[in-house]
Amino acid sequence: NAGVMQNPRHLVRRRGQEARLRCSPMKGHSHVYWYRQLPEEGLKFMVYLQKENIIDESGMPKERFSAEFPKEGPSILRIQQVVRGDSAAYFCASSRGQSSEKLFFGSGTQLSVL
Amino acid sequence: GQSLEQPSEVTAVEGAIVQINCTYQTSGFYGLSWYQQHDGGAPTFLSYNALDGLEETGRFSSFLSRSDSYGYLLLQELQMKDSASYFCAVSYSSASKIIFGSGTRLSIRP
Numbered sequence: 446n447a448g449v450m451q452n453p454r455h456l457v458r459r460r461g462q463e464a465r466l467r468c469s470p471m472k473g474h475s476h477v478y479w480y481r482q483l484p485e486e487g488l489k490f491m492v493y494l495q496k497e498n499i500i501d502e503s504g505m506p507k508e509r510f511s512a513e514f515p516k517e518g519p520s521i522l523r524i525q526q527v528v529r530g531d532s533a534a535y536f537c538a539s540s541r542g543q544s545s546e547k548l549f550f551g552s553g554t555q556l557s558v559l
Numbered sequence: 560g561q562s563l564e565q566p567s568e569v570t571a572v573e574g575a576i577v578q579i580n581c582t583y584q585t586s587g588f589y590g591l592s593w594y595q596q597h598d599g600g601a602p603t604f605l606s607y608n609a610l611d612g613l614e615e616t617g618r619f620s621s622f623l624s625r626s627d628s629y630g631y632l633l634l635q636e637l638q639m640k641d642s643a644s645y646f647c648a649v650s651y652s653s654a655s656k657i658i659f660g661s662g663t664r665l666s667i668r669p
Contacts, residue, residue, distance in 0.1 A: 478657065487646060487661040488602065501656045536601060546590050546607035546650065548657060553601055 449539050451551035458527050459559050466522040466554045470539030477520040478538045478548065479512060494520060527558045563660035565647055570666045571637055579632045579663045581647035591623050591630045592648040602646060642667045
């Protein structure tokens with residue numbers, strides 16, 4: 446049973462480039478959450494998606510950030526024109542249903558912006 | 560509001576018991592979860608409470624009081640491997656997102 450798969454594990458980008466982070470949920474899970482974490486800090490909610498639907502994107506910055514979870518394929522978190530402040534660990538989690546009591550997390554993508 | 564409060568750091572001795580508290584301010588509260596995260600690792604689920612009372616899973620127990628908007632995680636027979644950050648998280652019945660607290664860093668001394 447594969448868990449939540451995130452790739453890449455590490456991503457280095459220069460300022461102004463685009464970053465694409467991928468997340469494949471656990472088998473049988475149709476709900477995906479994205480969180481951002483800075484060192485020594487908590488997990489900040491970004492967006493919650495179902496297949497082909499954005500359920501809640503209240504934690505997403507209004508500009509440069511977007512997320513999708515297509516019918517086929519992984520969920521994608523896209524950051525355009527990255528800045529140094531975007532450097533962080535980005536975790537994806539999946540659950541079986543809405544407001545599920547248990548989230549399964551991927552290993553995260555560490556984004557470093559030079 | 561949807562803020563959660565938990566202590567930033569707790570220190571305990573190996574073999575002892577430690578309690579990590581979490582208070583939340585929220586409407587539409589659905590349930591309280593706890594997660595463990597080791598340095599450099601991913602958060603892993605520990606426990607979940609939707610109803611008042613104590614849930615026990617091995618050395619770890621979690622408690623919820625909905626009337627007090629309060630819960631805690633209890634760790635017994637502490638081991639060095641329990642040194643990690645512990646997060647409480649609240650799920651909502653309407654918004655369906657899950658909000659995490661800032662985390663409590665637990666350090667265990669021999």
